[in-house]
Amino acid sequence: MKLFTRLLTTAFWLLLSLCAGVVLAVIGAGLYFAPGLPDVRQLQDYELQTPLRIYTEDNKLIGEYGEERRMPVSYDEIPKPLINALLAAEDANFYNHPGVDPKGLVRAAVELASSGNIQSGGSTITMQVARNYLLTLDQTFTRKIREILLALQMEQILSKPEILELYVNKIYLGHRSYGIAAAANTYYGKPLADLTLPEYAMIAGLPKAPSSFNPLTNPERALIRRNWILYRMRQLGSIDQAAYDEAVKAPITASRHTAQAEVDAPYVAEMARAYAVERFGDKAYTDNIRVTTTLDSRLQTEARDALVQGLIDYDTRHGWRGPEEKDVPPSLVEAQDRTERQGLEEELSESPEVIETARQAAQSSEATIEGVDGDVSNWLKVLQRTPAYGPLQPAIVTATDGKQMRVLDADGKVITLGWDGLKWAREYKSAKWRGGEPANAAAIADRGDLVRIMQEGDQWRLSQRPGAEGAIVVLDPQTGAIDALQGGFSFAASKFNRAIQAQRQVGSNFKPFVYLAALQEGDMTAATIINDAPVVMSQYSGDDWRPENAERQFRGPTRLRVGLYTSRNLVTIRVLQSLGLDNALNFLERFGFSRNRLPHGLSLALGSASLTPLEIANAYAVLANGGFQVSPWYIKEVTQGSQNTVVEKANPLVACRDCAPDATQTEVDGEPRRIAPRVVDPDALYILRSILRDVIEHGTGRGALSLNRSDIVGKTGTTNDQRDAWFSGFNNSLVTTVWVGKDDNTTTAEYGAQAALPIWKAFMGPALEGTPEVIPEAPDDIVRVRIDPDTGKRLHEDQSGGISEIFRKDNLPDYQPRGIRPELEDESGSQGTGTYEAIF
Secondary structure, three states, rough: HHHHHHHHHHHHHHHHHHHHHHHHHHHHHHHHHHHOOHHHHHHHOOOOOOOOEEEEEOOOOEEEEEOEEEOOHHHHHHOHHHHHHHHHHHHOOOOOOOOOHHHHHHHHHHHHHHHHHOOOOOOOOHHHHHHHOOOOOOOOOHHHHHHHHHHHHHHHHOOOHHHHHHHHHHEEOOOOOOOHHHHHHHOOOHHHHHOOOHHHHHHOOOOOOOOOOOOOOHOOOOOHHHHHHHHHHHOOOOOHHHHHHHHHHOOOOOOOOOOOOOOOOHHHHHHHHHHHHHHHHHHHHHOOEEEOOOOOOHHHHHHHHHHHHHHHHHOOOOOOOOOOOOOOOOOHHHHHHHHOOOHHHHHHHHHHHHHHHHHHHHHOOOOOOOOOOOOHHHHHHHHHHHHOEOOOOEEOOOEOOOEEEEEEEEEEEEEEEEEHOOOOHHHHHOOOOOHHHHHHHHOOOOHHHHHHEEEEEEEEEEEOEEEEEEEEEEEOOOOOEEEEEEEEOOOOOOOOOHHHHHHHEEEHHHHHHHHHHHHHHOOOOOOOOEEEOHHHHHHHHOEEEOOOOOOOOOOEEEHHHHHHHHHOOOHHHHHHHHHOHHHHHHHHHHHOOHHOOOOOOHHHHHHHOOOOOHHHHHHHHHHHHEEEOOEOOOOOEEOOOOOEEEEEEEOEOOOOOOOOOOOOOOEEEEEEEEOOOOOOHHHHOOOOOHHHHHHHHHHOOHHHHHOOOOEEEEEEEEEEEHOEEEEEOOOOOOOOEEEEEEOOOOOOOOOOOOOOHHHHHHHHHHHOOOOOOOOOOOOOOEEEEEEOOOOOEEEOOOOOEEEEEEEEEEOOOEEEOOOOOHHHHHHHHHOOEEEEEHHO
8 A cells, every 4th residue: 555655656746747847848948939039019010012023124014923912801801611611621729729739739749759740730820820920931849839939929919810810811822822812813713702612621721731732733632631621610510411511522613813924024034033032032022022124025025936936846856755644534533543642641531431522522523525525524624734835735635536636625625636737746766866757646645645735827736845945035235135035945844044044065156256356366367277177185184185077077278257157166276276275265254254164275166165045145245236345134123112112223334336435424215324345346346247247148057048137147056966056146236145955965966057046037037027237337447358268368459360358457468479370481481480580
């Protein structure tokens, strides 16, 4: 008996000590963390954010960011069924606990200890408000303690309705929707008060995992989550059996309802968003920031369309890689049977009827389409949640019949693809090889395969997301303003902005700058003779470097002009050798190139530098504007607040050919502008521009002749193994650079003239339509003389033949020595010397 009493006493004191320890730990945590906690009272005056909006120069919307899809509601505006659904899903004891639910925390701790993860959660709605408004989202024990303390404080200061109002207006509910009213508009396109009970339950299911339980992205999982919430509502007495029976059988009615930008320029919109966040921090999303960019809406549309179509054309030339997804189950019932159950343990463990009612709801979502056998409810959901990539629309094959294919699109229409839209789909073997023409439509895709289609005129054709990517940058060379920019085929497919982030080798697109350095700094002329012959150089690795021309042939003595417009590698290397690497690097820095990112070796001549399309376009802008060092920019103006107070206004350096040499300022569109420094001699630049015109007329850029403009010049570029294809070209008013390549840096199997130049043409044609041709006048120091094309030397007036060439008048070539005509030599009998001096 004494032993039992002693054990009981010991147990009592242990329990008392444990309780005291817990109390002391809580008090200690409170004393330790309290000084650093945010002030809960600030929630009483919390203002919800207004959107960050991005516009083109002509005030067309290109992007909205932040939590703008928020439509604040007061507590009285929250429908009672939605409150009940949220409490059933997140915090059934909300109106009774003091901010923290001990049972929930203990349950979460037990789950964490037993399984390594928390299935049912432990945060009350009050704790979630504390986390969402006052804390970061990092998952640490320190944050959880701070969250608990804040929740306890919050319950002392705010009423339950005030806390719930804060909660429903802040929670993220997927697809950039914050708050319940925004979610109602995004998923159902109607006011919150007009939703049905199953729609309320669907929204209430989103806070736990907005992506995993999303009715657009994962309808089969969303159904299970929704019906579990309805089950919980019935168990809690929020709804009766009749309402429950009707609601759990309801089909999914959610569909995408989003605002569309006026101009498709998501890459620039994202650039502007990142700038605003860097400049204003989180206030970028809350203080009604408006950013006006330099984009021209017409040029942006033309540039995007040209790049997209050019990449589709490239891809068509290289073959069919197969469907995006195979064997998509047609019905929601079949899709639900296949769905992954991980993450739904809590919902499925409570009652077996949850999965059964979800299956019944899936059955009630049955959809039939005329001309398609069976239930296609899942096909329609898959198509609705699959984004379009530019003009490429998702579709699911419903049948193949000989040389025809029938597909179902996201609007529920059955479209027939004829053989003209299918026969291109020869099997892709590699970038350099494809199989033969398919025998029939069944050889291309099967029923249930997810494919892409696009419309060409009145007809539809099969397509696919291109295997190559690209970028196009369009600048105003006089100011450096970005008029248009597209950083890839589709922002929805890839947010990587290749125009400003992809550092790729530029190949021969870089050669004009080496030649310009030779013309300005190296005392060379367009007629200077350079030997196009093999070069062998030792490297630190011990291997010899043996650069070659593209066609692996050598032409011997070659004029500098010919070397550039025919893109002779060995000529360019010898030009750089003659110039000197340090001299060349010093010169190239004037074009905005970073010396540290340029190769410090002769491979520089061949374009081995890795640069972005924007950097190349900016360098070409210096060539186009007469040699002025402008810089690219795209933020024209930034305003803030409801009064649109201007907080930033661009003041870029601009080119001014007609300004006096000592002028520092000019006027552009009524605005004073600083004049950019002139970094290139106009004489050398005029000669280079003449050579670049030969690229169009006689060289690799001949495809641009179809534009029928005499004022455009440019240069192609292709890197080793055809990994990168470039074309950069300009006239006085526009500079455009196009890059085509693959993100994994494998071969495109095409040259710049094949892959990039057609895109450049497709843009520049309509972009320049209706604009006058303006060819820069020759500087006063430029003269034109006849030369011997083989020697590059000047011909005397009495010497016949030759070709015309331009020079600086203070840098003319030597005269060609006079020779004696053979017949005169025979008559004189002086066959011994054959020189002019020997006879006369």
